[in-house]
Amino acid sequence: MVDESYAFVVVSNRLPVDRVVDDDGTERWNQGPGGLVTALEPIMREADGAWVGWAGAPDLEHEPFDRDGIRIVPLTLSQDDIERYYEGFSNDTLWPLYHDVIAPPSYHRIWWDSYVSVNQRFANAVAGITAHGGTVWVQDYQLQLVPRMLRQLRPDLTIGFFNHIPFPAYGIFSQLPWRTQIVEGLMGADVIGFQRVADAGNFSRAVRRLLGYTTKSPYIDIPARGEHPSRRVVAKAFPISIDAQAFEQLARRPEVQARAAQIRQDLGNPTTIMLGVDRLDYTKGIGHRLKAYHELLGDGRLVAEDVMLVQVASPSRERVETYRQLRDEIELTVGRINGDFGVLGHEPVSYLHHGFPREEMAALYLAADVMLVTALRDGMNLVAKEYVAARFDDDGVLVLSEFTGASDELRQAVLINPHDIDGMKDAIVRAIEMPRPERRRRMRALRKRVRENDVAHWSREFLRTLARHSDGPSEGLGELEWTLERRPRS
Numbered sequence: 001m002v003d004e005s006y007a008f009v010v011v012s013n014r015l016p017v018d019r020v021v022d023d024d025g026t027e028r029w030n031q032g033p034g035g036l037v038t039a040l041e042p043i044m045r046e047a048d049g050a051w052v053g054w055a056g057a058p059d060l061e062h063e064p065f066d067r068d069g070i071r072i073v074p075l076t077l078s079q080d081d082i083e084r085y086y087e088g089f090s091n092d093t094l095w096p097l098y099h100d101v102i103a104p105p106s107y108h109r110i111w112w113d114s115y116v117s118v119n120q121r122f123a124n125a126v127a128g129i130t131a132h133g134g135t136v137w138v139q140d141y142q143l144q145l146v147p148r149m150l151r152q153l154r155p156d157l158t159i160g161f162f163n164h165i166p167f168p169a170y171g172i173f174s175q176l177p178w179r180t181q182i183v184e185g186l187m188g189a190d191v192i193g194f195q196r197v198a199d200a201g202n203f204s205r206a207v208r209r210l211l212g213y214t215t216k217s218p219y220i221d222i223p224a225r226g227e228h229p230s231r232r233v234v235a236k237a238f239p240i241s242i243d244a245q246a247f248e249q250l251a252r253r254p255e256v257q258a259r260a261a262q263i264r265q266d267l268g269n270p271t272t273i274m275l276g277v278d279r280l281d282y283t284k285g286i287g288h289r290l291k292a293y294h295e296l297l298g299d300g301r302l303v304a305e306d307v308m309l310v311q312v313a314s315p316s317r318e319r320v321e322t323y324r325q326l327r328d329e330i331e332l333t334v335g336r337i338n339g340d341f342g343v344l345g346h347e348p349v350s351y352l353h354h355g356f357p358r359e360e361m362a363a364l365y366l367a368a369d370v371m372l373v374t375a376l377r378d379g380m381n382l383v384a385k386e387y388v389a390a391r392f393d394d395d396g397v398l399v400l401s402e403f404t405g406a407s408d409e410l411r412q413a414v415l416i417n418p419h420d421i422d423g424m425k426d427a428i429v430r431a432i433e434m435p436r437p438e439r440r441r442r443m444r445a446l447r448k449r450v451r452e453n454d455v456a457h458w459s460r461e462f463l464r465t466l467a468r469h470s471d472g473p474s475e476g477l478g479e480l481e482w483t484l485e486r487r488p489r490s
């Protein structure tokens with residue numbers, strides 16, 4: 001590893017590939033489901049890229065390897081690191097705090113210590129493999145200290161950071177005992193990207209309050225200090241998206257369409273199929289959605305034999321107590337609804353506690369008349385964009401929470417406040433009864449938006465901004481700019 005050096009390095013908590021060991025002991029690395037890898041893959045291949053991240057299992061030590069033209073550099077996390085840095089500080093402190101304290105965050109100094117030391121390990125690993133003058137793109141809330149650590153180790157680098165989850169209002173963020181260190185950590189970057197304009201504004205306010213720097217959107221000016229010259233940082237919204245074209249192509253495949261028809265038939269061909277697809281996470285508003293549905297059945301506004309809700313709840317962070325409790329609550333509620341309104345051979349909720357491959361996701365989207373995205377807070381919500389991309393038939397209705405990043409762009413969805421149960425019930429009925437011309441008009445407008453602002457657009461805009469605002473000449477960015485210019489617009 002010592003001899004390797006890369007002009008463009010992405011670093012994220014998880015690698016873009018998952019390690020799978022077959023029954024015969026053969027090791028395989030499958031591409032993870034995220035859109036990030038699809039977006040960055042072509043750039044990384046052409047710009048001599050490496051990706052640093054955790055391989056997803058405790059104590060797993062693995063040599064770097066090449067995968068589809070990208071150097072994959074796995075980092076080892078011990079069981080203690082996973083418990084304190086990942087499950088603890090990342091997912092039981094920062095996650096609930098940044099999602100507007102929907103669940104109470106836990107503050108433990110021992111978790112913070114682990115967060116600092118794991119961030120330092122990520123920074124050291126990146127510093128060790130990035131070429132002189134290269135570019136590093138740090139991803140997400142698990143690694144907020146890395147930009148500053150990296151700048152201290154390697155002042156020659158250009159550093160970008162993208163936050164995939166919301167950045168909360170100062171009144172909430174200020175609860176964090178280590179708020180100043182986090183903001184200082186992020187300010188090590190040249191460009192800090194957020195999902196929504198409001199997130200960038202919340203961050204700038206935190207910087208003004210905690211560090212006293214002057215901000216004039218999108219700029220934050222750091223005054224000269226000692227031997228450090230003054231610096232200008234950009235904090236701005238770059239809403240992430242999906243590979244819309246690839247998703248549509250997937251949905252158009254004859255076998256995917258046949259699978260969609262099969263799903264409808266297997267569900268007993270109800271008049272209306274509604275769909276929810278979420279990680280089993282308390283931010284996703286699954287309980288609120290089930291409550292609205294339960295009441296609609298109880299009020300007689302929906303008839304159990306005519307309607308079906310398919311709820312995919314993919315397992316997530318199952319060792320964190322709040323997630324365990326949520327699973328119990330959701331499964332109890334599903335049992336109640338099916339007990340109250342099920343008849344032999346038909347249950348109004350089909351609940352699936354598994355993760356599905358992309359092909360099955362596309363078939364589910366095609367089979368669903370109404371897509372329910374009712375998150376209480378969500379950085380973006382790619383599921384909403386995937387549903388729209390899959391609907392090449394210009395049909396289907398998206399019911400979308402105002403509290404998702406996606407709602408800033410997808411204005412022709414039926415927008416809801418998931419805390420307002422009566423409002424959500426009316427929206428669901430409206431979506432089910434919406435006439436075909438209105439469905440088509442809305443879906444066309446949504447699809448245009450998702451096609452234009454796809455994930456390639458997201459990475460291009462971010463990296464161009466980074467190239468323009470880097471301190472000085474940078475080998476990595478010169479090469480990246482060249483690559484970006486050559487990439488076809490989709």
Ligand SMILES: O=P(O)(O)OC[C@H]1O[C@H](O[C@H]2O[C@H](CO)[C@@H](O)[C@H](O)[C@H]2O)[C@H](O)[C@@H](O)[C@@H]1O
Nearest residue numbers: 014140141164165240316317378379380381382
């Ligand atoms: O890695 P995990 O702990 O298993 O969690 C999965 C990922 O969840 C989060 O996703 C966020 O990013 C999406 C893409 O930008 C966005 O649409 C969504 O709203 C966010 O919640 C998390 O930010 C990732 O780091 C996790 O890997």
Ligand SMILES: O=c1ccn([C@@H]2O[C@H](COP(=O)(O)OP(=O)(O)O)[C@@H](O)[C@H]2O)c(=O)[nH]1
Nearest residue numbers: 033279314354355356357358361381382383
């Ligand atoms: O069984 C599943 C459930 C979800 N997903 C994918 O996981 C991503 C979820 O992203 P989103 O932004 O909606 O939420 P997150 O889980 O990142 O908070 C989407 O690409 C989904 O297609 C999947 O591949 N299989």
